[in-house]
Amino acid sequence: MFGIFGNSSFLKNKKEINTNIFKFKSFELNIKNSFKEKVGCIASFRDEEILVGREDGILQVTNINANKTGNIEIFKKDFDLLDNENIKECITAMDCTSDNSIEKTVFLANEKNIKCIKIKERMSVIEWMQHSKYKNRVSLQNTTQKVFNQQTNTNIFDKTEYESKTIFNVGCVHKYLINSISLNVSNEFLISSDLLKINLWKSDRLEQSFNLVDIKEKLDCGSIFVINCTKFNAYNDTVFGYCTSQGQVVLNDIKIEPKSSEICTFDVQESRNSDNEFRMIKSISDFVFLDEYKIATRTLNNISIFDIRHTKNKLKNQELFDVDSSIFSSDMIYEKFKISHQNGILYTGTLTGEICVFNTNKMEFNKRKVNGIENELQIENGIKHICIKEGTLYCANKDNIFYTRLPPNK
Incomplete structure (x- = not known):
């Protein structure tokens, strides 16, 4: 699947827009497979902790500052007797509660199953109350590269420092591939979506779902399309x-x-x-709620900003690169990219090892190179997964998670 699709002709009339380098650090996922995408999804967890849903069904929890990690087996390869097909173990979607309790509740999904688990660090309640884990914490800005590259006999990420327990496990809840799960602001409801349907769950039970949206009715009218992503509004609970x-x-x-x-x-x-x-491909792979009124969307080569109060008027349309006809005959047309934001600044990846940064407050756009990824147009150089937590940007490429502290807004 990996390979070069086109070359300089693909990025026709490519614009060199303020291309700088983010000084990223990284850590590797401890799985041995060089032919598939290693990461199914990533999510911010707590402070400088990151959740990585892997294609082998493992949830990797890593505290990048305290040098702690934990590997939790979530899914195994299964077989759907009703549809007579295999269910891959890859974690395709996840979300976690927004509280800061000693135990965090995490919801995860593979192609057809949803599981709810609770995760906590291996420490006593007294240690947690005294915040002992912060005593020796070093600022991420002062953490040296050698902490993660030091050649020792033992890997600093080998020892499991987290423990988990399964709360709910529901199987074959969607007929088609689950692509999203999302909690609302109050953590009361959970929505899950596949290619055609969106279901609503009570997050504290997961006993039975209620169908909210079924686009098959629209498909009967001759349209052919699927749902790519679903999420709750971070500023409105319903x-x-x-x-x-x-x-x-x-x-x-x-x-x-x-x-x-x-x-x-x-x-x-x-x-x-x-x-x-064609200058812009319209399939939307992801979107975010910037505030109560603004929404930003990401297509393969474009970011658009809309206002809920004026749905017909697009506030801004930012091309990420120009395309030529060769893209329509390559697998690149199917690539999907996540988009994240902090304080009105959008971050999203590219297929050339770069992060696109779009400041919606000043309407400024630039690109940042990620050191450690080749700056060539290849699917294997793509940065499709990205998230932000507490001023730290995380992104995934193959079996590496890159992270950096974002500069404060001016």
Whole structure:
């Protein structure tokens, strides 16, 4: 699957826009497979802790500052007797509660199953109350590279420093591939989505789901598209949105009707240049709620910003690179990229080992190279998974997690 699709012709008329280097540090996932993507998803956990959902069904929990890690087996390869097909163990989606308790609740999904677990560090309650884990903590800005590259007889990430217990485990809850799970602000409800449906769960039980959205009705009208991502609004407890390969973001409210009610829709339109060639691909792979009124979307080569109060007017459209016709005959057309934000600044990856940074406050755009990844157009150089927590940016490439402390906003 990996390889070079095109070369300089693919990035036709590529613009060199303020390309600088983020000084990233990294750690490797301890799995041996050089042919597949190692990371299924990543999520910020607590302070400088990161959750990595791996393709082998393992959840890796790492505290990058305290040199602690834990590997927790979540899923094994399974077989669906009803559909007569294998269920891969790869963790495709996860979300965790936003509280800062001694135990964190994490929801995880593979292709068809959802599991809820509780994770905590191996320490006593007294140690937790005294915050002993912070006594010897060194600022991430002062952490030296040799901490993670030091040649010793034992790997500093070998020892498990976390323990977990399974709370709920529900199988074959979706017929198609689960691509998203999301908790609302109060942690009361959980939504899960596959390619065609979105279901609602009570997060404290997971006994039975309630279907909110089924796009099969729209497919009967001749349209062919799927749901790419679903998430709750971080600023409204009852509003959730989903994006599609048709270039739409649809917002629904679960308090208006029992099966939720559609409140607004945003459209990302394909555009062409003067030679009638496509300049923007409309399939939306991810989106984020910037505040109560603004939404940012990510397609393969574009970031768009919309205002909920004026759905027909796009506030900003930022091209990440120009494309030519060769992209439509390559596997690159199917690549999906996550987008994250902090204080109005958007961060998203590329297929050339770069992070695109878009400041929505000043409407400024630039790119940052990630040291350690080749700056060539290859799928294996892609940075598709990205998240931010407490001023630290995390991104994944193959079996490496890169992280850096973001500069304060000026």
